[in-house]
Amino acid sequence: MTKEMNLVDPDPVTLEFECLKARQPIGDVFLASIPYDQLVKITYFDVRRVLQEDRDVERYLGIQRPLINSRVDGLKKYVNFFDASFPTAIIIAVDERFADYDEEAKRIFLSNVPRNGEQPEIPIGNIARVLDGQHRIAGLRGFKGEAFDLPVTIFVGADIADQAHIFATVNLEQQKVNKSLAYDLYSLAKSRSPQKTCHNVAVVLDQDEASPFYKRIKRLGVSTDGREFEPISQATFVEALMAYVSAEPKVDRDKLLKGELLEKVDAEELWKRPFRNMFVMEKDVQIVKVVFEYFSSIKDRWPIAWANKDRGNMLNRTNGFRAFMRAYQHVHTLHGTPSGVVPREFMDEFMRKVPLEDREFNTDNFKPGSAGESALLSVLRDVR
Numbered sequence: 001m002t003k004e005m006n007l008v009d010p011d012p013v014t015l016e017f018e019c020l021k022a023r024q025p026i027g028d029v030f031l032a033s034i035p036y037d038q039l040v041k042i043t044y045f046d047v048r049r050v051l052q053e054d055r056d057v058e059r060y061l062g063i064q065r066p067l068i069n070s071r072v073d074g075l076k077k078y079v080n081f082f083d084a085s086f087p088t089a090i091i092i093a094v095d096e097r098f099a100d101y102d103e104e105a106k107r108i109f110l111s112n113v114p115r116n117g118e119q120p121e122i123p124i125g126n127i128a129r130v131l132d133g134q135h136r137i138a139g140l141r142g143f144k145g146e147a148f149d150l151p152v153t154i155f156v157g158a159d160i161a162d163q164a165h166i167f168a169t170v171n172l173e174q175q176k177v178n179k180s181l182a183y184d185l186y187s188l189a190k191s192r193s194p195q196k197t198c199h200n201v202a203v204v205l206d207q208d209e210a211s212p213f214y215k216r217i218k219r220l221g222v223s224t225d226g227r228e229f230e231p232i233s234q235a236t237f238v239e240a241l242m243a244y245v246s247a248e249p250k251v252d253r254d255k256l257l258k259g260e261l262l263e264k265v266d267a268e269e270l271w272k273r274p275f276r277n278m279f280v281m282e283k284d285v286q287i288v289k290v291v292f293e294y295f296s297s298i299k300d301r302w303p304i305a306w307a308n309k310d311r312g313n314m315l316n317r318t319n320g321f322r323a324f325m326r327a328y329q330h331v332h333t334l335h336g337t338p339s340g341v342v343p344r345e346f347m348d349e350f351m352r353k354v355p356l357e358d359r360e361f362n363t364d365n366f367k368p369g370s371a372g373e374s375a376l377l378s379v380l381r382d383v384r
Contacts, residue, residue: 012113013124015042019108019154021101026162030101030108030154031089036140039150042110043092043137045130067138074250075139079148081254089153090133091166096157098127108154131155131167179235180221193253194246197284198238204288212295212306213237216316229309231317240325241291244275244340267338274332274340286341293344294331298324301351304358315361319373326373327380334384353383 019032045067078084097114101107110127112120130137140148155166186195187203206217217237218230246252252262262280270276278286298315299306305315314320328342331350335342356379366372 008122009112009120009124012111012120014109014111014113015124016107016109019101019106021103021106026155026166027158028156030156032108032152032154033149034152036143036148036150039090039152040137040140042124042127043130044126044128045134045137067134071135072138075135076142078250079139079143080145081250082257083254084148086136086150089151090136091131091153091155092128092133093131093155093158093163093166094128098122099154099156101156128154129163131163178221179239180218180233183234183238184220191253191256192282193256194242194249194279195238195253197279197287198241198245199234200284201241201288201291202234202237205292208292211292212299231309232321233318236318236321240322241275241287243325244273244328245279245287246276247273270338270340271333272329274329274338276340278340290341294328294342294347295324297344297347297351301348301354302356302358302361305361308358312362312364314363314366314368314372314376315358319366319368320361320376323373323376323380326377330381330383350383354380 015038017032017034017038019030022029022031094110098111100109100111100115102109112122112124112127114121136150140150155163158166183195183199183202186193186199189196202213202217203219205211205213206215206219208214213232215224215227216230216232218224218233221233221235223230242249255262264277264280265273275287275290278284302315305313308316331347332338332340332342334350335346363372366376
């Protein structure tokens with residue numbers, strides 16, 4: 001309640017942590033290992049208090065950075081996974097009056113009592129302003145384990161301009177990891193997971209000379225040397241396929257890491273995720289065969305559009321791929337057997353009923369972006 005009401009603690013509180021000091025152009029930076037509960041206790045970042053004195057970094061920059069509840073909820077699950085880890089440092093700033101560093105012992109002391117003071121002047125929960133890592137800290141409120149220590153970078157005595165510079169550098173200039181590269185790294189994992197299976201399916205279909213996707217999947221999100229036409233990224237392929245494999249890929253991966261068995265789903269769930277039971281039964285080759293036959297049927301029905309490399313053609317690009325992948329659920333339902341597998345003959349019959357010719361898969365009929373994908377999916381779902 002004290003932290004929520006912004007009241008000063010009635011009693012002096014001092015926390016100490018092992019800490020190293022690093023000299024940098026901006027000044028001394030302190031690198032500490034802090035238990036999650038202690039970090040939660042001393043940090044503040046709640047944007048609801050932006051009208052008070054707390055979030056002046058954001059006000060200084062003219063931006064706000066509210067907590068995204070969906071992201072926090074995801075992290076509350078993640079921190080309890082078997083292999084949960086936050087290897088990169090959380091960054092906080094502390095007023096120099098409430099911090100002291102012992103060079104010899106290599107320990108930092110954070111207190112609600114100012115240096116040379118006798119009485120608390122701030123709530124213990126207002127000692128450290130978060131410059132980077134607010135979602136991780138919020139997620140750690142849901143941690144149910146015994147120990148979770150965080151690497152923390154502490155700036156002591158940095159003025160508001162320096163804090164704003166650090167905030168901008170970390171939050172506005174950093175580049176996200178390429179999604180295709182991230183999925184490719186799952187191949188190095190020893191245990192099964194939806195991510196690894198879908199990655200492997202993409203690799204097989206990209207490398208098989210008979211595959212409709214032969215040398216067409218951009219494996220690491222960047223063009224492959226020696227290839228001239230890679231219209232679909234690995235991330236696009238994996239994410240579209242994974243929707244049919246798992247409702248919660250991260251949870252499945254965590255269960256498999258822990259040695260738990262996944263249960264097969266009933267027919268009702270199979271209508272939504274046709275490949276689920278194949279994955280549970282480790283029939284990954286069967287998934288490859290179904291996707292191979294499905295897109296071979298598409299290729300054979302519209303050979304000119306499938307071979308067309310012009311940018312105005314959308315059948316063999318992201319929008320066309322996503323629309324047909326989403327339509328497989330409809331094809332599977334029409335076939336009426338909740339096994340995940342649709343025979344090639346039925347696929348071919350379905351494709352013949354689609355009222356489109358090769359020349360019609362263009363960006364005039366199906367606009368770039370999600371609108372074009374949705375328009376094509378609507379045409380496919382109208383087939384009976």
